[in-house]
Amino acid sequence: MIRARGLTRTFKRGKDVVEAVKGIDVDVAEGELVAFLGPNGAGKSTTLRMLTSLLSPTAGSAQVAGYDVVAHPAQVRARLGFIGQGNGGGFSYKVRDELHNQGRFYGLAPDVYKRRAADLVDALELTGLEKRSVQSLSGGQRRRLDVALGLMNHPPLLFLDEPTTGLDPHSRANLWEHIAAMRERYGMTVVLTTHYLDEADSMAERVVVIDHGEIIADAAPDVLKREYADDVLTLDVAGDEATVRGALPPDLGEVAVTPRDGGLRVRVATARGADRLPGAIEALRLAGATTTSASVKQASLDDVFLNLTGRSLREEAAA
Amino acid sequence: MSERTETTTLPDARGGEHEAPRIVTRTGAGKFLTDTRAVFTREILLTVRDPFTLIFSLLQPLIFLGLFGPLLTGTFGGGFGGAGAGLSTGETLQWFVPGVIVMISLFGTSMTGSNLLYEVMTGSYERVLATPLDRSAILVGRALKEFAPLLVQGLIIAAVCVPFGFRFHVLPAVVGLVLLGIFGIGVGALSHALALAAKNREWLFWGVQQSLLFPLLILSGMMLPLEAGPGWMQAAARFNPLTYMVDAERVLFAGRFDDTAVLWGVVAAVATCAVGLVVGIRRTHRTV
Numbered sequence: 132m133i134r135a136r137g138l139t140r141t142f143k144r145g146k147d148v149v150e151a152v153k154g155i156d157v158d159v160a161e162g163e164l165v166a167f168l169g170p171n172g173a174g175k176s177t178t179l180r181m182l183t184s185l186l187s188p189t190a191g192s193a194q195v196a197g198y199d200v201v202a203h204p205a206q207v208r209a210r211l212g213f214i215g216q217g218n219g220g221g222f223s224y225k226v227r228d229e230l231h232n233q234g235r236f237y238g239l240a241p242d243v244y245k246r247r248a249a250d251l252v253d254a255l256e257l258t259g260l261e262k263r264s265v266q267s268l269s270g271g272q273r274r275r276l277d278v279a280l281g282l283m284n285h286p287p288l289l290f291l292d293e294p295t296t297g298l299d300p301h302s303r304a305n306l307w308e309h310i311a312a313m314r315e316r317y318g319m320t321v322v323l324t325t326h327y328l329d330e331a332d333s334m335a336e337r338v339v340v341i342d343h344g345e346i347i348a349d350a351a352p353d354v355l356k357r358e359y360a361d362d363v364l365t366l367d368v369a370g371d372e373a374t375v376r377g378a379l380p381p382d383l384g385e386v387a388v389t390p391r392d393g394g395l396r397v398r399v400a401t402a403r404g405a406d407r408l409p410g411a412i413e414a415l416r417l418a419g420a421t422t423t424s425a426s427v428k429q430a431s432l433d434d435v436f437l438n439l440t441g442r443s444l445r446e447e448a449a450a
Numbered sequence: 451m452s453e454r455t456e457t458t459t460l461p462d463a464r465g466g467e468h469e470a471p472r473i474v475t476r477t478g479a480g481k482f483l484t485d486t487r488a489v490f491t492r493e494i495l496l497t498v499r500d501p502f503t504l505i506f507s508l509l510q511p512l513i514f515l516g517l518f519g520p521l522l523t524g525t526f527g528g529g530f531g532g533a534g535a536g537l538s539t540g541e542t543l544q545w546f547v548p549g550v551i552v553m554i555s556l557f558g559t560s561m562t563g564s565n566l567l568y569e570v571m572t573g574s575y576e577r578v579l580a581t582p583l584d585r586s587a588i589l590v591g592r593a594l595k596e597f598a599p600l601l602v603q604g605l606i607i608a609a610v611c612v613p614f615g616f617r618f619h620v621l622p623a624v625v626g627l628v629l630l631g632i633f634g635i636g637v638g639a640l641s642h643a644l645a646l647a648a649k650n651r652e653w654l655f656w657g658v659q660q661s662l663l664f665p666l667l668i669l670s671g672m673m674l675p676l677e678a679g680p681g682w683m684q685a686a687a688r689f690n691p692l693t694y695m696v697d698a699e700r701v702l703f704a705g706r707f708d709d710t711a712v713l714w715g716v717v718a719a720v721a722t723c724a725v726g727l728v729v730g731i732r733r734t735h736r737t738v
Contacts, residue, residue, distance in 0.1 A: 185579060185580060205582040205584075208581060208582040209582040213576075213580035215576040215577060217576060218572050219574055219576070219577030220574060220577075221492075221572070222572055224492075224495065228492075233577075235488035236485075236583050238484060238582070280577060281577075284581075
C-alpha cells in the first residue's frame with residue numbers, strides 16, 4: 132500500500148536548513164495498522180504529509196495506493212482519507228452540509244454522497260447533529276465528524292495525524308473504538324502518528340519509532356519491548372545477599388540487592404519477566420531464602436524509547 | 451476530458467460485502483469545472499444560509515450610491531471643472547454606476563482570503579487540500595463566491611438608477627460583468643495567496659489588503675475623476691490595471707463596444723487573472 136524510499140524533507144528557517152525527515156525507507160502492507168511514534172518535532176507529521184502528497188519531498192520517492200505522490204498527487208488523494216491535526220469541518224457549516232461538500236470534492240454523484248453521509252452519521256454516532264453547526268459540537272463529536280469526512284470516499288487507506296490529541300480520556304477511548312470499528316468494517320489500511328505511548332502500544336499492530344527525522348525502530352509493540360527493553364522483577368526476600376545472588380540463575384539478568392525492612396529487596400532486569408518469576412522464586416526457596424512478595428513491571432514503549440535514545444518520551448511529551 | 455470510475459470490492463469483516471468504494475478520477479477541463487463548482491457550492495452555502503449577510507451586501511451598494519451620487523451630481527452640476535462639468539443626473543450616473551460596480555467587485559474579491567485565514571487556523575483548509583480537488587479550482591471557486599453577489603447587486607443598482615435617467619444596455623453590461631469576473635478571479639487568487647502568506651497573522655492580511663485597496667481605488671478614477679488631479683496621479687493611474695477596468699466598464703455601460711478602452715480592459719482583466727492564478731497556485735504548493 133505504501134512504499135517509500137529515501138524520503139527526505141528539508142525546511143529553510145532563515146539561514147538555517149533544517150532536515151525534518153532524513154531519508155527514511157518504509158513499507159506498509161495492505162490491511163496493516165501502523166503507528167508512527169516519536170516526540171514533537173521528530174518528523175512524524177512531515178512524513179505523513181509527504182505520504183499524503185500534501186508536501187513534496189526534497190528527495191526520495193513514495194508510492195502510495197499504487198501511485199507516485201509527486202507524479203500523480205490527485206490519484207493518490209482520491210484513494211486516501213486524511214484526518215489532520217486540526218478540525219476538518221468548517222466551523223460555520225452544518226454537519227451534513229460539510230459531509231455533502233466533501234462528497235462533491237471527491238466527485239461523487241449526489242445519490243452516492245447522500246447515502247454515504249447518512250451511513251457515516253449513523254456509524255459514528257452523529258445522529259441528531261446533522262443540522263448543528265460544527266462550531267457547536269464538542270471536541271469528541273468534532274473529531275468523529277473529522278473521521279466521517281475522511282471516510283466519505285471510502286478510502287482503502289486512512290491517515291490520521293495525532294487523532295486524539297486534545298481529547299479527554301473518555302473521548303479518546305470512544306474515538307478509538309470507532310476507528311477500530313470502521314477499519315474492521317471497511318478493511319482499511321491505517322497509518323497514524325501519535326506521541327501517546329499507551330495508544331501506540333494498545334492500538335497499533337506495528338510501531339515505527341521516529342526520532343530526529345530517522346526511523347530508529349520498526350516492529351510490533353511486543354517485539355520492540357522484548358528486543359529493546361527489559362521487564363523488571365521486584366522480590367522482597369528474607370535471607371542474606373550472598374545466598375540470593377548465588378541462588379538466582381546466571382542467565383536471568385542484572386541483579387540489584389538493597390536492604391529493606393530487615394530483609395532484602397531484589398530487582399532483576401530480564402526479558403519475559405512473567406515467565407521467569409516462578410523459577411526465580413523456586414530457586415530462592417531451594418537455597419533457603421523465602422520470598423515474601425513479588426511483582427513484575429512489564430517493559431513499556433517508553434523504556435524502548437529511553438533505551439534507544441537515552442531520553443524519555445513521556446517526559447518530553449509532558450514538557 | 452476522460453472519466454474513469456474504478457470499483458474495488460472490499461470484504462466486510464462482519465460477513466458479506468459493504469458498498470464498494472467508487473474512486474472517481476476525472477481529468478482535464480471537466481474536472482476543473484466540476485471541482486470549481488464544488489468549491490463554489492461550499493463557499494456560497496454560507497451566504498445563502500445567512501440572510502442577514504445577504505441583505506446587507508445588497509444594501510451596501512445602494513448606500514454608496516445614495517451618498518455619493520448627490521455629491522457628484524452637485525460637484526459636476528456646479529461646474530467644478532474637469533471632464534464631467536455641467537452634466538445632468540442621468541449622465542453623472544452613467545459615469546458613476548460602472549465605477550461603483552467595479553468598486554464592489556474589488557471589495558468583495560479582495561476579501562476572498564479573509565475566510566481562508568480562519569479555515570487555515572481551524573484545519574478545514576488542510577482537509578480541503580487533502581482531497582483530489584484541482585488546485586486552481588480551489589482559487590477560482592472561492593473568488594467566484596465573492597463575485598457572485600455582484601451580479602445581483604449590479605442588477606439592483608441598475609434598476610434603482612433607471613428612473614433617474616440611467617440607461618441600461620443589456621448585452622454590453624453582461625460583457626462588462628464577465629470581464630469583471632475574470633478580473634475578480636485574479637484579485638481573489640492574489641487575496642488567497644496573501645492569506646496563506648499571512649498565515650496566523652490576521653492583522654498582516656488586513657493591513658496589506660487595506661493599504662493596497664485604497665490607493666488602487668483612488669488612482670483608478672473610480673469615485674472621483676482623475677482629470678482634476680495633478681499630473682503625477684494621472685501618470686500613476688496608467689500603471690494601475692484597475693484604471694483600464696474602470697474605463698472599459700464605462701464604455702460598456704454606455705452601450706458601446708467600439709472603443710479601444712474595451713480592448714485594454716480585456717488585456718487588464720486577463721493579465722490580472724493570469725498573474726493572480728500563477729501566484730496563488732505557487733503559494734498553495736509552497737504552503738502545504
